[in-house]
Amino acid sequence: MTNSGEFPSLIRGAHLPDGSAVDVTISGGTVTSVLPSGTARVPSDASAILDLDGHLLLSATAEPHAHLDKAGSWDAIRPPMGDLRAAIVSWRDYADAMTEQDIVTRARAQVLRNVRNGTTAIRSHVDLLRGDDPLRGIRAINTVRDELHDLVDIEIISLVPADIPTSVVEASLDAGADGIGAAAHLAPEPFVELDRILAIAERNDCVLDMHTDESLDEVVTLGRLAERTRAWSRNVTAGHCVRLGTVSVEERDGLIEAVVASGIGVIANPITNLYLQGWEHEVATPRGLTAVRALVDAGARFAAGADNVRDPFNPMGRSDGLETAMLLVVAGHLTAEEAFHAVSGGAREVMGLASSGPTAGAAADLLAVRASHLTHAIAEASADRVVLHGGRVVARTQSHSEFPTLDTASVRTR
Ligand SMILES: [Zn+2]
Numbered sequence: 001m002t003n004s005g006e007f008p009s010l011i012r013g014a015h016l017p018d019g020s021a022v023d024v025t026i027s028g029g030t031v032t033s034v035l036p037s038g039t040a041r042v043p044s045d046a047s048a049i050l051d052l053d054g055h056l057l058l059s060a061t062a063e064p065h066a067h068l069d070k071a072g073s074w075d076a077i078r079p080p081m082g083d084l085r086a087a088i089v090s091w092r093d094y095a096d097a098m099t100e101q102d103i104v105t106r107a108r109a110q111v112l113r114n115v116r117n118g119t120t121a122i123r124s125h126v127d128l129l130r131g132d133d134p135l136r137g138i139r140a141i142n143t144v145r146d147e148l149h150d151l152v153d154i155e156i157i158s159l160v161p162a163d164i165p166t167s168v169v170e171a172s173l174d175a176g177a178d179g180i181g182a183a184a185h186l187a188p189e190p191f192v193e194l195d196r197i198l199a200i201a202e203r204n205d206c207v208l209d210m211h212t213d214e215s216l217d218e219v220v221t222l223g224r225l226a227e228r229t230r231a232w233s234r235n236v237t238a239g240h241c242v243r244l245g246t247v248s249v250e251e252r253d254g255l256i257e258a259v260v261a262s263g264i265g266v267i268a269n270p271i272t273n274l275y276l277q278g279w280e281h282e283v284a285t286p287r288g289l290t291a292v293r294a295l296v297d298a299g300a301r302f303a304a305g306a307d308n309v310r311d312p313f314n315p316m317g318r319s320d321g322l323e324t325a326m327l328l329v330v331a332g333h334l335t336a337e338e339a340f341h342a343v344s345g346g347a348r349e350v351m352g353l354a355s356s357g358p359t360a361g362a363a364a365d366l367l368a369v370r371a372s373h374l375t376h377a378i379a380e381a382s383a384d385r386v387v388l389h390g391g392r393v394v395a396r397t398q399s400h401s402e403f404p405t406l407d408t409a410s411v412r413t414r
Contacts (some may be wrong), residue, residue, distance in 0.1 A: 005047035006393050010040055011366075013053035016358060017337070017374045024057065026364045029390035033360050050393065052368045052386060056377050058340070059357030060365035060387060061321025062121040062347035063114055065209075065239045065267045065305030068144065068154075069103050069126045069137040071110035071319075072310050079312040083279045084214060088186075090312040095129055103140035110309060111144060113319035115151050116397055118367035120389040122152060123209070123305075123351050125159040125181060134168050135175045142176040151394040155179070155351065157209045160197060162187035169200050179207025179235070183214065185243075190219050198228055207235045207352070209267075213243035216277050216286055220247065226258035235352045237265040239307070241290040242273050252291050256298045265350030266295055268342070269307035270327035272314040292332035303347040304328055304339075321347075322369070322381040329378065336375040364391035 011024040016034075023040035025033045033040065043049060070091060079090035107124075114122060126137045138156060145154040158172040160182040169180055180201055187193035194210070201208040208229070212222050220243050229236045244255055244266075259266060268290045277288025295302045304324050309317035317323070321343035328339035345355055356365035370384035371377035387395040 005045075007048070007391060008050035008388075008393065009043050009048040011050045011052055011057065011368075012037065012040070013051045014055045014057035014358075014368055016057060019373065022057070022358065024358050026391045029364055029392075031358060031360055031362050031364050034358055050386070054370055055368035055384075055386065056371040056373065057358045058118075058367045058369065058374075058377070059344040059348075059355075059362075060120040060367045060389065061118050061343045062303075062351060062353065063119045063305050063321065064123050064237070064265075064303045064347040064351050065269055065307050066110075066114075066122050066124040067126070067159075067308050067311065067313070068107040068110055068122070068124040068141050070308060070311040070313065072106040074310045074312065074315050077312055081315070084276045084313070087276065087312040092130070094312075095127060096131060098129075098136075100136040100140045103137055104143050107141055107144045108147065110319065111148055111152060111154070115148075115387060115389075116385070116395045117318070117320040117322070118369070118385055118387050119319075119321055120152050120356075120365045120387065120394070121155075121348060121351060121353055123155040123157060125157045125209070125211070126177070127159050128161065128164045128168055128172055130161075130163070134164060135172055138172050138175045138177055145176075150392070151389055153353070155207070157181045157207065159183075159211070162193050166196065166200055170204065173204055173206060177206075179209055180204075181209040181211060181239075183211035185211075185213050185215065185219050185221050190221050191224060194221050194224060195228075198225075201234070202232075205234060209237045209239060212238040212241050214240040214273070214276070215243055216246050216288065218243065220244075220251075220255070223255050223258055226255070226262040226264055229264060230258075230262040235350075236262070237267055237350050239267040239305075240269055240273060241266050242277055242288050245289050245291045246286065252294060256291065256294055256300060259295070260298055260300050263301065265301040265303060266290060267350060268292055268302070268304040268328070268332065270304060270324060270331055271317055272307035274327070274331060275314045275316070287331055289331055292328065292334060296334065296338055301346070301350050302342055303350040304342040305347065318381075320381060322378050325378045326381070336378050340374060340378065365389050
């Protein structure tokens with residue numbers, strides 16, 4: 001990688017997943033052409049050229065299901081490991097005393113980890129909190145969104161616990177939230193809570209993103225969500241849908257038919273649900289994962305996210321779309337191409353964003369990663385990356401390894 005300016009008009013040296021070496025031209029934040037290598041007009045200003053020899057050029061990834069207000073709190077909380085309900089108890093105890101500044105600090109660091117790895121759009125759920133100041137999480141993520149708006153598009157979804165009144169939910173929309181959601185399956189009366197949230201979304205004409213059926217064996221609310229939103233034109237998504245992966249084939253196919261008919265997007269969150277579900281199964285531990293293959297085969301709008309990162313709901317996570325894609329391959333049995341689509345084009349689609357990537361006419365949100373082809377990129381997830389958002393270079397990472405015991409004093413692995 002040579003030096004280059006912030007706004008390249010020509011990317012050269014990179015190759016695409018099909019193996020072709022290309023020149024990519026960019027103007028005004030949009031990819032204007034993708035041409036055989038060496039055939040694009042070379043700008044006279046050298047700083048307008050971005051050389052990416054050895055890099056695979058992909059769409060930037062998008063994170064359709066994050067919790068920026070929770071991310072990175074594991075070390076402060078030191079919760080016991082456990083399932084979803086245990087995580088909720090640990091989190092809410094901590095959250096009661098959490099300050100707005102604490103949330104800003106952790107969320108900012110988390111967003112930068114995402115951007116560094118190639119994510120240029122994030123949808124974050126943000127808890128409405130108990131106590132006197134329920135909107136401090138929303139304000140904090142709003143602050144981070146404003147601060148980092150040149151690097152990444154952040155969308156905020158108010159995550160509404162069942163004990164938070166409707167007036168606070170509507171105030172959160174005035175405070176900067178773009179939409180609302182809840183985990184109705186956890187409410188004392190799941191269908192009553194689902195109907196309350198649906199009514200608020202309808203009245204305020206906002207995005208609806210529900211945490212849906214995040215269990216292996218409890219209530220199924222997905223069918224009602226699909227049915228009730230079928231006539232809606234607003235953006236509706238259902239995250240998790242773990243239960244959909246454990247019902248009978250007949251019930252699953254009926255639910256997926258309803259999902260496809262309603263047009264709602266389903267967002268799988270493999271890393272978090274592999275951690276949160278299955279604790280009670282000592283043997284043949286099931287995968288906490290939605291019906292990934294059946295959804296893709298049925299043509300459902302499908303995406304995948306990381307969900308929680310290093311908080312009581314998941315102590316692990318690299319904040320990398322390639323990590324989520326890897327899990328879709330090994331735990332969800334998708335192909336590398338299907339898996340990468342779920343964390344890039346599919347994710348942008350369920351978030352209501354225009355397509356991006358090395359295609360003429362697409363947004364110049366791009367991820368260049370040092371790899372020979374897509375499976376290699378997902379498997380190795382090299383740290384060596386260049387990330388563009390709206391045609392602007394927003395992150396670069398270069399790694400260097402040495403093997404002092406080898407005859408050659410220094411071996412660069414890339
Ligand atoms: Zn979530």
